[in-house]
């Protein structure tokens with residue numbers, strides 16, 4: 523039996539890509555026929571475009587957003603005995619990379635309104651072992667980088683921005699990926715700028731650090747077969763770089779469509795539920811549009827029955843994950859993050875969503891509250 527309801531997927535890559543699908547196919551064949559699969563002109567060209575877009579001196583293509591974080595931490599020399607401060611309310615990779623290097627993630631609670639690390643609680647978490655801070659610009663909105671940078675600078679601690687979800691986001695005249703010492707991006711296919719597979723990028727302005735990051739990404743070798751440090755293979759494929767460069771042309775348009783969809787949701791829902799709160803002087807790029815619902819699980823199920831997909835980012839905070847049990851956190855330690863995990867729901871905001879789809883989502887939420 524066909525559903526009487528309009529289908530609203532969480533994201534529809536086929537619809538989003540349709541205006542450029544022929545260009546993408548042509549580019550894929552071009553790379554295939556070039557036999558230049560690793561490094562070379564496609565990667566260099568994409569890196570140059572990204573450096574210009576983010577406004578920083580260096581942009582280094584890498585194999586994923588996870589590897590962007592890992593390579594950045596490795597280049598900064600993070601290892602056993604070190605602590606790295608981050609948020610408990612993020613995708614696992616942010617803290618997983620810290621732990622993979624033998625360092626200890628130290629979690630600071632989030633702001634209720636923006637879901638980002640609460641900078642007012644940052645300083646009290648700093649110890650003599652703190653070697654880096656990783657603020658995450660979650661869902662498309664930047665953290666309070668002015669406040670975070672001031673505290674970090676006072677303690678001489680480098681800041682690695684996890685900008686995986688926030689390409690083109692801005693706040694207080696700062697741009698995501700160019701507001702700390704290092705910026706890390708993800709090009710996972712559903713990201714605002716998504717590839718046809720895994721991919722990532724590291725941005726920075728410091729020449730020595732950029733050199734070190736490039737070294738880490740190629741097994742620490744310079745020249746070839748002379749290994750100054752232990753690195754890994756963190757390279758971005760030429761195929762991904764070439765396809766991402768095609769998609770880059772669409773990014774401004776896609777971003778403004780996300781912002782228009784968010785504005786429509788704001789006007790139809792903000793008197794009923796907590797809609798995303800924009801911090802002062804913040805340009806949100808709405809990788810996700812997340813609302814808070816007291817009866818989240820019931821409403822999510824009933825939205826699904828009406829053809830509307832939604833997702834919970836994230837159902838469990840990182841400080842309470844089994845793999846971090848040895849860190850000794852218990853429920854109640856970071857109450858805002860814990861409560862947010864119970865209530866958060868991401869509803870579709872992708873570019874290309876029709877106004878009738880938006881109305882179906884908002885009407886349904888109104889009826890189900």
Ligand SMILES: Cc1ncc(COP(=O)(O)O)c(C=O)c1O
Nearest residue numbers: 586587588613615686708709710
């Ligand atoms: C906040 C955040 N950090 C890191 C990552 C890791 O990126 P990737 O999936 O490209 O490894 C993601 C991707 O989902 C993310 O959302």
